[in-house]
Amino acid sequence: MKYLVFVWLLIAQMLLIQTATADEAVSAKTAIPTMEQDFVKSINRFSKAQIIEQFGEPAKADDVKVKGTGKVVASIWLYHFINTAEDGSYYETTELDFIDDKVVMVAFLKNDGSEGAETGQQYEVPVK
Numbered sequence: 001m002k003y004l005v006f007v008w009l010l011i012a013q014m015l016l017i018q019t020a021t022a023d024e025a026v027s028a029k030t031a032i033p034t035m036e037q038d039f040v041k042s043i044n045r046f047s048k049a050q051i052i053e054q055f056g057e058p059a060k061a062d063d064v065k066v067k068g069t070g071k072v073v074a075s076i077w078l079y080h081f082i083n084t085a086e087d088g089s090y091y092e093t094t095e096l097d098f099i100d101d102k103v104v105m106v107a108f109l110k111n112d113g114s115e116g117a118e119t120g121q122q123y124e125v126p127v128k
Contacts, residue, residue: 033094036091036108043096043103048075051096051103055082058096060113074099076111 032046032054033039043051052058058077065072075098081090085108093113099106 036083036085039094040106043106046103047101048098051077055079059093080112083108095099 027031032051052104059080060078062076064074077096077098079094079096080092083091084095085091091108091116092111093109095105095107097107097115098104
């Protein structure tokens with residue numbers, strides 16, 4: 001009886017792992033939406049490499065490094081004309097703030113990004 005329960009748990013675990021892996025594979029191939037609200041809701045599921053794959057290198061990137069080690073712990077990336085507002089107009093600049101490899105803040109700007117985020121929309125990315 002003990003072996004039967006063990007085998008049943010092992011099979012259940014393998015099925016759950018396969019389901020989780022399949023979901024991750026599907027989301028990894030999903031395109032990043034460009035509509036403002038959809039972008040904010042989904043951007044934290046994508047790594048820096050996936051973002052670069054879809055949008056290319058950022059127009060501007062600033063890294064925050066740990067003094068002495070040079071390890072990058074945070075980054076600010078600026079992209080131009082990749083996101084649209086609800087009315088269909090493009091935001092001139094999208095700012096992505098990273099901690100390690102995940103986006104934690106998004107700002108949509110109606111300028112080239114040199115003026116800061118005060119003249120646009122800012123969102124904290126929802127935590128998964």
